[in-house]
Amino acid sequence: MINRPLKVTGAVLLSLMLVACSSSETRKNYADLAQDELDIVSNKKDAQWHELDNIAPVSYLTDLIQDPQLDSLIELALEANPSLKKTQLTLQASLWSIKSQKGESLPNVEAGFSAGKSEGSTASYEADVSISWELDLWRKLALSEEASEKSLASDEALYQASRDTLVANVIKSWLAMTANYRAIEIEKKRLALLDANEKLIVKRFKNGLGDLEELDESRTSTSQSKSDLVEYQEILAIEIRNLELYLGTSDTLDITPNAEYPNVSLSLNGLPNQTLHRRPDLKAAYLDIEAADLNTSVAYKDMLPSISLSATLSETAESPMKALFGSPIWSLLGQLTQPLFNGGQLKAAAEIAKLETAQAFQNYRETLLTAVNEVESALGQERVLGLQTSHIRDALISSKKNLSQYEKKYRTGLVELSDLINAQTTTFDLEAQLDDIIFQHLSNRVDLGLALGLGVKEQ
Numbered sequence: 350m351i352n353r354p355l356k357v358t359g360a361v362l363l364s365l366m367l368v369a370c371s372s373s374e375t376r377k378n379y380a381d382l383a384q385d386e387l388d389i390v391s392n393k394k395d396a397q398w399h400e401l402d403n404i405a406p407v408s409y410l411t412d413l414i415q416d417p418q419l420d421s422l423i424e425l426a427l428e429a430n431p432s433l434k435k436t437q438l439t440l441q442a443s444l445w446s447i448k449s450q451k452g453e454s455l456p457n458v459e460a461g462f463s464a465g466k467s468e469g470s471t472a473s474y475e476a477d478v479s480i481s482w483e484l485d486l487w488r489k490l491a492l493s494e495e496a497s498e499k500s501l502a503s504d505e506a507l508y509q510a511s512r513d514t515l516v517a518n519v520i521k522s523w524l525a526m527t528a529n530y531r532a533i534e535i536e537k538k539r540l541a542l543l544d545a546n547e548k549l550i551v552k553r554f555k556n557g558l559g560d561l562e563e564l565d566e567s568r569t570s571t572s573q574s575k576s577d578l579v580e581y582q583e584i585l586a587i588e589i590r591n592l593e594l595y596l597g598t599s600d601t602l603d604i605t606p607n608a609e610y611p612n613v614s615l616s617l618n619g620l621p622n623q624t625l626h627r628r629p630d631l632k633a634a635y636l637d638i639e640a641a642d643l644n645t646s647v648a649y650k651d652m653l654p655s656i657s658l659s660a661t662l663s664e665t666a667e668s669p670m671k672a673l674f675g676s677p678i679w680s681l682l683g684q685l686t687q688p689l690f691n692g693g694q695l696k697a698a699a700e701i702a703k704l705e706t707a708q709a710f711q712n713y714r715e716t717l718l719t720a721v722n723e724v725e726s727a728l729g730q731e732r733v734l735g736l737q738t739s740h741i742r743d744a745l746i747s748s749k750k751n752l753s754q755y756e757k758k759y760r761t762g763l764v765e766l767s768d769l770i771n772a773q774t775t776t777f778d779l780e781a782q783l784d785d786i787i788f789q790h791l792s793n794r795v796d797l798g799l800a801l802g803l804g805v806k807e808q
Contacts, residue, residue: 376645376703379638379710386714390721391625410516410803413795414611418604419523422596426519427805429597433515436508443504447497457481481659489650492643499640506633513629513804515595521792522592528788529585530606532781536581539777540574546770547571553766563767570774610787613794627802628720634713641709645702652695654687720800727797734790741786745779752776 411423427433460478483490547567554564589602596602625631688695755772758764 376642376706379642379706380635383635383638383710383713386717387625387631390717408803409806410513410520410795410798411805413613413798413803414520416607416611418607419520419611422523422592422604423516423519423805425596425598426515427512430515430595431597433508433511434597436511440501440504440508443501447494447501450497451494477661479659479661481657483655483657486656487650487653489647489653492650493647496640496643496647499636499643503633503636503640506629506636509804509807510629510633513799516805517795517799519592519595520795522588522595524610524788524791524795525588526585526592526604526606527608527610528784529581529588530608531610531784533578533581533585534608535777535781535784536574536578540571540578542773542777543567543571543574546766546773550766567770570770610791613791625717625720625724625802627804628800629802629804630716631713631720631802634709634716638706638709638713641702641706645699645706648695648699648702651698652688657686723800724797727793727800730793731790731797734786734793737786738783738790741779741783745776745783748772748776748779 411420458478458480461476463475465473465475547564550564550567554560585606589604592604593599593602752769752772752775755764755769759766759769
C-alpha cells in the first residue's frame with residue numbers, strides 16, 4: 350500500500366504538470382498560412398504571367414546563354430568570390446554547432462583523478478567517474494535541434510540566393526562589356542564620318558563655300574564624339590574591373606568582349622510551378638517561420654518539469670593503483686524540478702517567441718510581395734523593351750533609307766551638306782539607341798530569370 354507522503358508528492362507533481370501544460374496555448378499555424386499566401390498569389394498571377402509568348406525552355410540561369418567564355422567566368426566566380434566563400438564557411442561552422450547541440454541529448458560522462466597530502470598523514474588518491482543525463486521527456490531538446498536545423502536550412506537557402514545573384518551579376522556584367530564594346534565601335538564610325546565631314550567643310554570653306562559657323566559646328570560635333578568615345582572606353586574598363594571583383598581576383602582580366610549580342614533564352618510557361626516556389630529567399634523565409642514556431646514550442650516546454658539522472662563511481666585509496674582499480678562506491682541520484690516562480694521570465698520568453706513567429710510570418714509576406722513585384726516589374730520591362738526594340742529597329746531602317754536618299758541628293762546638289770549631316774546624326778543616334786535597348790532587354794531577361802527563381806545548380 351502506498352504511504353501518504355508518497356501520495357501527496359505524486360499529487361503535487363501531477364498538479365504542477367497540469368498547470369504547466371495548461372500554459373501552452375493554442376497557436377496559429379503560420380507555416381500553413383504562409384503556404385496559403387503563396388497559393389493565392391500563384392493562382393491570381395497565373396493567367397497574367399502566361400500572356401507572354403514562350404521562347405525556349407530553361408531551368409537555370411546558366412541555361413540563359415550558351416557561351417564557353419561566360420561559363421568559365423561563372424565557374425571562377427563561384428569558386429573564388431570572397432563574399433560567397435565567407436558565407437560558405439559560416440554555414441560549415443553552423444553545421445558543427447548543430448552537431449555540438451545534438452550532444453546535449455546524450456549522457457555526459459566525465460572522469461577525474463586527484464591526489465592530496467596533508468601534514469602528518471599519508472598521501473591519498475581519489476578516482477571517480479560520473480554520468481549525468483537529462484531525460485528529454487517533453488522532446489524539448491529534440492525540438493530545439495529541429496529548430497536549429499531549420500535555421501541552418503534557411504541559411505543554406507540564403508547562400509543559394511547569394512550564388513544566384515552572383516551569377517546574375519556576372520552575366521549582366523559580361524553583357525555590359527559587349528554593350529560598351531559595341532557602343533565604342535558605333536562611336537568610332539561616327540567619329541570617322543565626322544572627321545571626313547570636317548575635312549570636307551574645310552575644303553569647301555577654302556574654296557569659298559560655306560561659312561565659319563558651319564566649320565565650328567562640325568568641330569564641336571567632332572570634339573563631342575571624341576569625349577563620348579573616351580567615356581565609353583572608361584565604362585568598358587569599369588565593367589572589366591567589376592567582373593574582376595565578382596571573380597575575386599586582383600589580376601587584370603585578359604578578356605575580349607563579344608562583338609555580337611548572344612541569344613538569351615527564357616521560357617515563361619508554367620511560371621507559378623517553376624518560379625516563386627523555387628526562389629531561395631522565399632524558402633529561407635518559410636524555414637524561418639518553422640524554426641520560430643519550434644522555438645516557441647521549446648519556450649513553452651521550459652515551463653514543464655525536467656528530470657535528470659546522475660550516477661557516480663568513486664574510490665579513495667592510499668595508492669593510485671588502488672584508487673583506479675579498487676572497489677568503487679557508487680551513488681545514483683534522480684532529480685525532478687518544476688519552475689514555480691521566476692518573476693514571469695519563462696512566460697515572457699514564450700510570448701516573445703510567439704511574437705517572433707508572427708514577425709517571421711510577416712517577413713515571409715514581405716518577401717513574397719517583393720518577389721511578385723520583381724516578377725511583374727521584369728515582365729513589364731519585357732513587354733516595353735520588346736516593343737521599343739521593334740519600333741526603334743523600324744525607325745533605324747527608315748532612317749538608313751532616308752540617309753541613302755540624302756546621299757544621292759547631295760551628290761546631285763539637291764540638298765545642303767548640313768541636311769546630309771543631320772540625316773547621318775539621326776542614323777547614328779538610332780543605331781546607338783537600338784543597341785542600348787537590346788542590352789537593356791537582355792539584361793532584363795537575366796533579372797526576370799532571377800526573379801522567377803531560375804537559380805544556379807546546387808553543388
